[in-house]
Amino acid sequence: MNKPEIFNKAAHPGASASTGAPYGRNYELNVKLPEQVLVAVEETAAELESLRKAQLIKLSRPVLTIARFQAREEMEATLLRWINRILGSQSGFRFAFNNYGSMPGTPLYWRIQDAEPFRKLTDSFRVLEGWLLGNGCKGLELFSHPRLHLLDEVDGSIEREVLLAFSASTYYEVVELMELQLLARECWEDEYRLVSRFSLLPEGFKQTSFDQ
Numbered sequence: 299m300n301k302p303e304i305f306n307k308a309a310h311p312g313a314s315a316s317t318g319a320p321y322g323r324n325y326e327l328n329v330k331l332p333e334q335v336l337v338a339v340e341e342t343a344a345e346l347e348s349l350r351k352a353q354l355i356k357l358s359r360p361v362l363t364i365a366r367f368q369a370r371e372e373m374e375a376t377l378l379r380w381i382n383r384i385l386g387s388q389s390g391f392r393f394a395f396n397n398y399g400s401m402p403g404t405p406l407y408w409r410i411q412d413a414e415p416f417r418k419l420t421d422s423f424r425v426l427e428g429w430l431l432g433n434g435c436k437g438l439e440l441f442s443h444p445r446l447h448l449l450d451e452v453d454g455s456i457e458r459e460v461l462l463a464f465s466a467s468t469y470y471e472v473v474e475l476m477e478l479q480l481l482a483r484e485c486w487e488d489e490y491r492l493v494s495r496f497s498l499l500p501e502g503f504k505q506t507s508f509d510q
Contacts, residue, residue, distance in 0.1 A: 322373070322435055323482045326490060327365040327381075327423075329444075330477040335395070336360055338469065342448055346406075349460060354453035358407075362446050364420055364478070366439040367430055374482075378494055380429065381480065384422050390476040390498040391415040395446065398464050405449040405457065408469055413443040415475075474501065 339360040346355055369377055396411035410416065420440040427438045452460050477497050481490035 322368040322370040323484055324490075325365075325367050325369060325377075325493075326361065326363050326481045328479050328481060329362040329364065329473075329475055330479050330495070331360065331362060331446075332473060335446075335471055335473060338471065339446070339448070342469075345463070346449065346460065349456065349463060354456050355449055355460070356451035358447035358450045360446070362444050364416060364441050364444055365423055366441075367426070367437070368435050369430065369433070370435070373433060373435075374493070378480075380426060381494075381496060384425065385478065385496045385498060388419060388422060388498050390474060390501045392472055392474050392501065395469060395471045395473065397468050397470070398448075399445070400461055404445070404447065405452045406460065406464060407445040407447045407449075410444060416444055417442040476501075 343357050346357065349355075393413075393415060394411040395408040397409055398406060399409045400406050420442045423438065423440060430436070430438055449460070475498065477495055479495050480493040482493045483490045
């Protein structure tokens with residue numbers, strides 16, 4: 299893997315009119331969340347839907363995403379090798395969700411208390427940028443300070459009500475990150491499917507050498 303593998307970049311009927319680059323599968327690299335966090339998300343979703351006008355909100359998928367990108371089907375085997383190689387020397391770590399936040403375009407989410415471990419993790423994936431671009435794909439979108447989104451959209455008529463309802467709410471949960479999951483969907487699909495799971499080394503363990 300010293301030299302990136304270059305795949306056929308010829309445009310096809312699904313190519314972008316503006317760039318000529320073929321649309322590929324959409325990929326996400328997500329943190330595997332423990333059951334107690336997923337249960338808490340469901341409870342929060344129930345609270346949101348109980349605010350009388352549930353049709354005016356759009357709930358988010360319960361995922362904590364650290365990377366998004368596109369790649370074509372024939373690139374997937376090499377992609378999996380890249381990710382396995384990157385994560386082969388990465389150790390897991392603990393992080394904490396710490397209360398609710400909101401900002402324009404991001405109505406409601408759970409904050410990460412200390413994102414520094416995520417910054418180091420996402421930096422290790424920057425090596426993929428050149429490989430993706432060299433194969434005619436879009437660049438890599440990394441989230442060095444991820445958030446667990448609870449709402450994708452909220453109608454302006456109830457936005458203040460929703461934010462006030464959660465302004466005094468608290469949520470705190472310490473999570474141990476030990477596994478990442480790669481999900482994919484075709485550009486015409488809405489649902490993601492699981493492609494592969496990647497285990498990290500035990501927290502604090504440092505692999506000092508590996509095969510080149």
